[in-house]
Amino acid sequence: MEVSQDYIQQVKKRLTDFPILVECFNQEWLNKNILSPKRTYKIHFLFWILLDEHHCKSLVSYLSILANKLTNFKSLINKIKTNPDRYNFLAILTEIEVLAFYKTLENEKFKVEYEPKIENQTRKCDIRITFEGKSIFLEILRIVDDEIEMNFEEIRNSIREKIDDLQNNKYLISFGIRENFSKEYIDPFVTFVEDLISKKQIIPKEKYDFKINEAEIGDVHFSENPADTKGHVVGFHGPVRVYNDAGRLKNKILDKVKQMPKGETGIVITNLSHLGTDFVDIEDAFFGQSAVSFSIGGKDSQWVRLQNGVIHSEDGKYINLVVGFTDYNYKNRKKYPNPNSINSLKTEIINIL
Numbered sequence: 001m002e003v004s005q006d007y008i009q010q011v012k013k014r015l016t017d018f019p020i021l022v023e024c025f026n027q028e029w030l031n032k033n034i035l036s037p038k039r040t041y042k043i044h045f046l047f048w049i050l051l052d053e054h055h056c057k058s059l060v061s062y063l064s065i066l067a068n069k070l071t072n073f074k075s076l077i078n079k080i081k082t083n084p085d086r087y088n089f090l091a092i093l094t095e096i097e098v099l100a101f102y103k104t105l106e107n108e109k110f111k112v113e114y115e116p117k118i119e120n121q122t123r124k125c126d127i128r129i130t131f132e133g134k135s136i137f138l139e140i141l142r143i144v145d146d147e148i149e150m151n152f153e154e155i156r157n158s159i160r161e162k163i164d165d166l167q168n169n170k171y172l173i174s175f176g177i178r179e180n181f182s183k184e185y186i187d188p189f190v191t192f193v194e195d196l197i198s199k200k201q202i203i204p205k206e207k208y209d210f211k212i213n214e215a216e217i218g219d220v221h222f223s224e225n226p227a228d229t230k231g232h233v234v235g236f237h238g239p240v241r242v243y244n245d246a247g248r249l250k251n252k253i254l255d256k257v258k259q260m261p262k263g264e265t266g267i268v269i270t271n272l273s274h275l276g277t278d279f280v281d282i283e284d285a286f287f288g289q290s291a292v293s294f295s296i297g298g299k300d301s302q303w304v305r306l307q308n309g310v311i312h313s314e315d316g317k318y319i320n321l322v323v324g325f326t327d328y329n330y331k332n333r334k335k336y337p338n339p340n341s342i343n344s345l346k347t348e349i350i351n352i353l
């Protein structure tokens with residue numbers, strides 16, 4: 001299903017209302033990647049940010065700050081252009097928000113650099129703050145869907161595209177996949193859908209199960225198309241999964257240590273603006289998971305933390321502070337100092353950060 005012309009006109013209006021967007025991305029690139037009709041799941045994710053008034057104004061605010069204050073601003077814009085998918089784009093958007101926030105605080109003793117070159121370091125660090133001559137390295141992460149979910153999204157999008165390309169389809173289609181659905185089943189599943197359409201015996205709203213070796217791994221529903229136009233996919237679901245966000249967050253924080261110069265002051269900033277993720281997850285990831293401890297006989301109990309957090313890991317000592325925020329609002333962040341860090345931060349700089 002292609003992006004509607006109404007949506008494209010709304011984005012065109014945003015570009016007219018905020019000329020800095022055209023200045024940053026240039027009209028030719030915008031015409032090709034944002035304003036030309038594409039399927040909803042193939043268009044550059046910047047399109048959806050511009051379509052949403054609140055997110056668009058926030059982006060304009062950040063770019064207005066960085067365009068005048070960031071020496072490698074063009075590199076940042078190129079990074080946005082070359083990362084059209086949702087996962088990478090939103091990670092960059094988090095970097096932009098944090099970077100713009102600290103750039104507004106810049107003064108003679110507080111300097112901010114984006115992706116600075118670091119001696120004897122192959123991987124780039126996101127941000128370096130120099131405070132009174134001391135370097136502080138910031139790594140930014142956004143808790144997003146894990147690799148398994150990203151794989152399922154790729155499968156769903158591929159199914160969606162192939163079904164949308166079916167020439168004989170007049171129905172509105174929704175489909176579901178199970179945890180045991182792999183990429184090798186995409187074409188057989190689409191063939192299954194195509195065969196159902198060809199037989200012309202479809203009962204609208206009936207669930208048709210797709211099986212491999214008697215195991216149900218997917219399903220499809222058909223609805224009448226009131227517009228009497230070519231049919232397409234209108235929805236999908238599954239598979240249902242249970243996340244361990246604290247565990248994933250712990251691994252991601254420790255992975256960021258590898259991008260920091262060892263022995264230096266390191267801070268990890270975490271965007272928790274993700275469905276089902278909250279400050280409880282960051283506290284469990286950093287300080288250890290909370291658990292109930294019962295006394296002998298089970299009459300008394302108390303909440304304790306297990307010794308399995310970032311601060312208990314060997315590499316955890318290189319992280320001085322973890323900062324978390326939600327709802328894409330960095331001003332309302334929470335800070336968690338590491339009691340086991342090899343370096344200490346002055347209260348003055350913690351207050352600023």
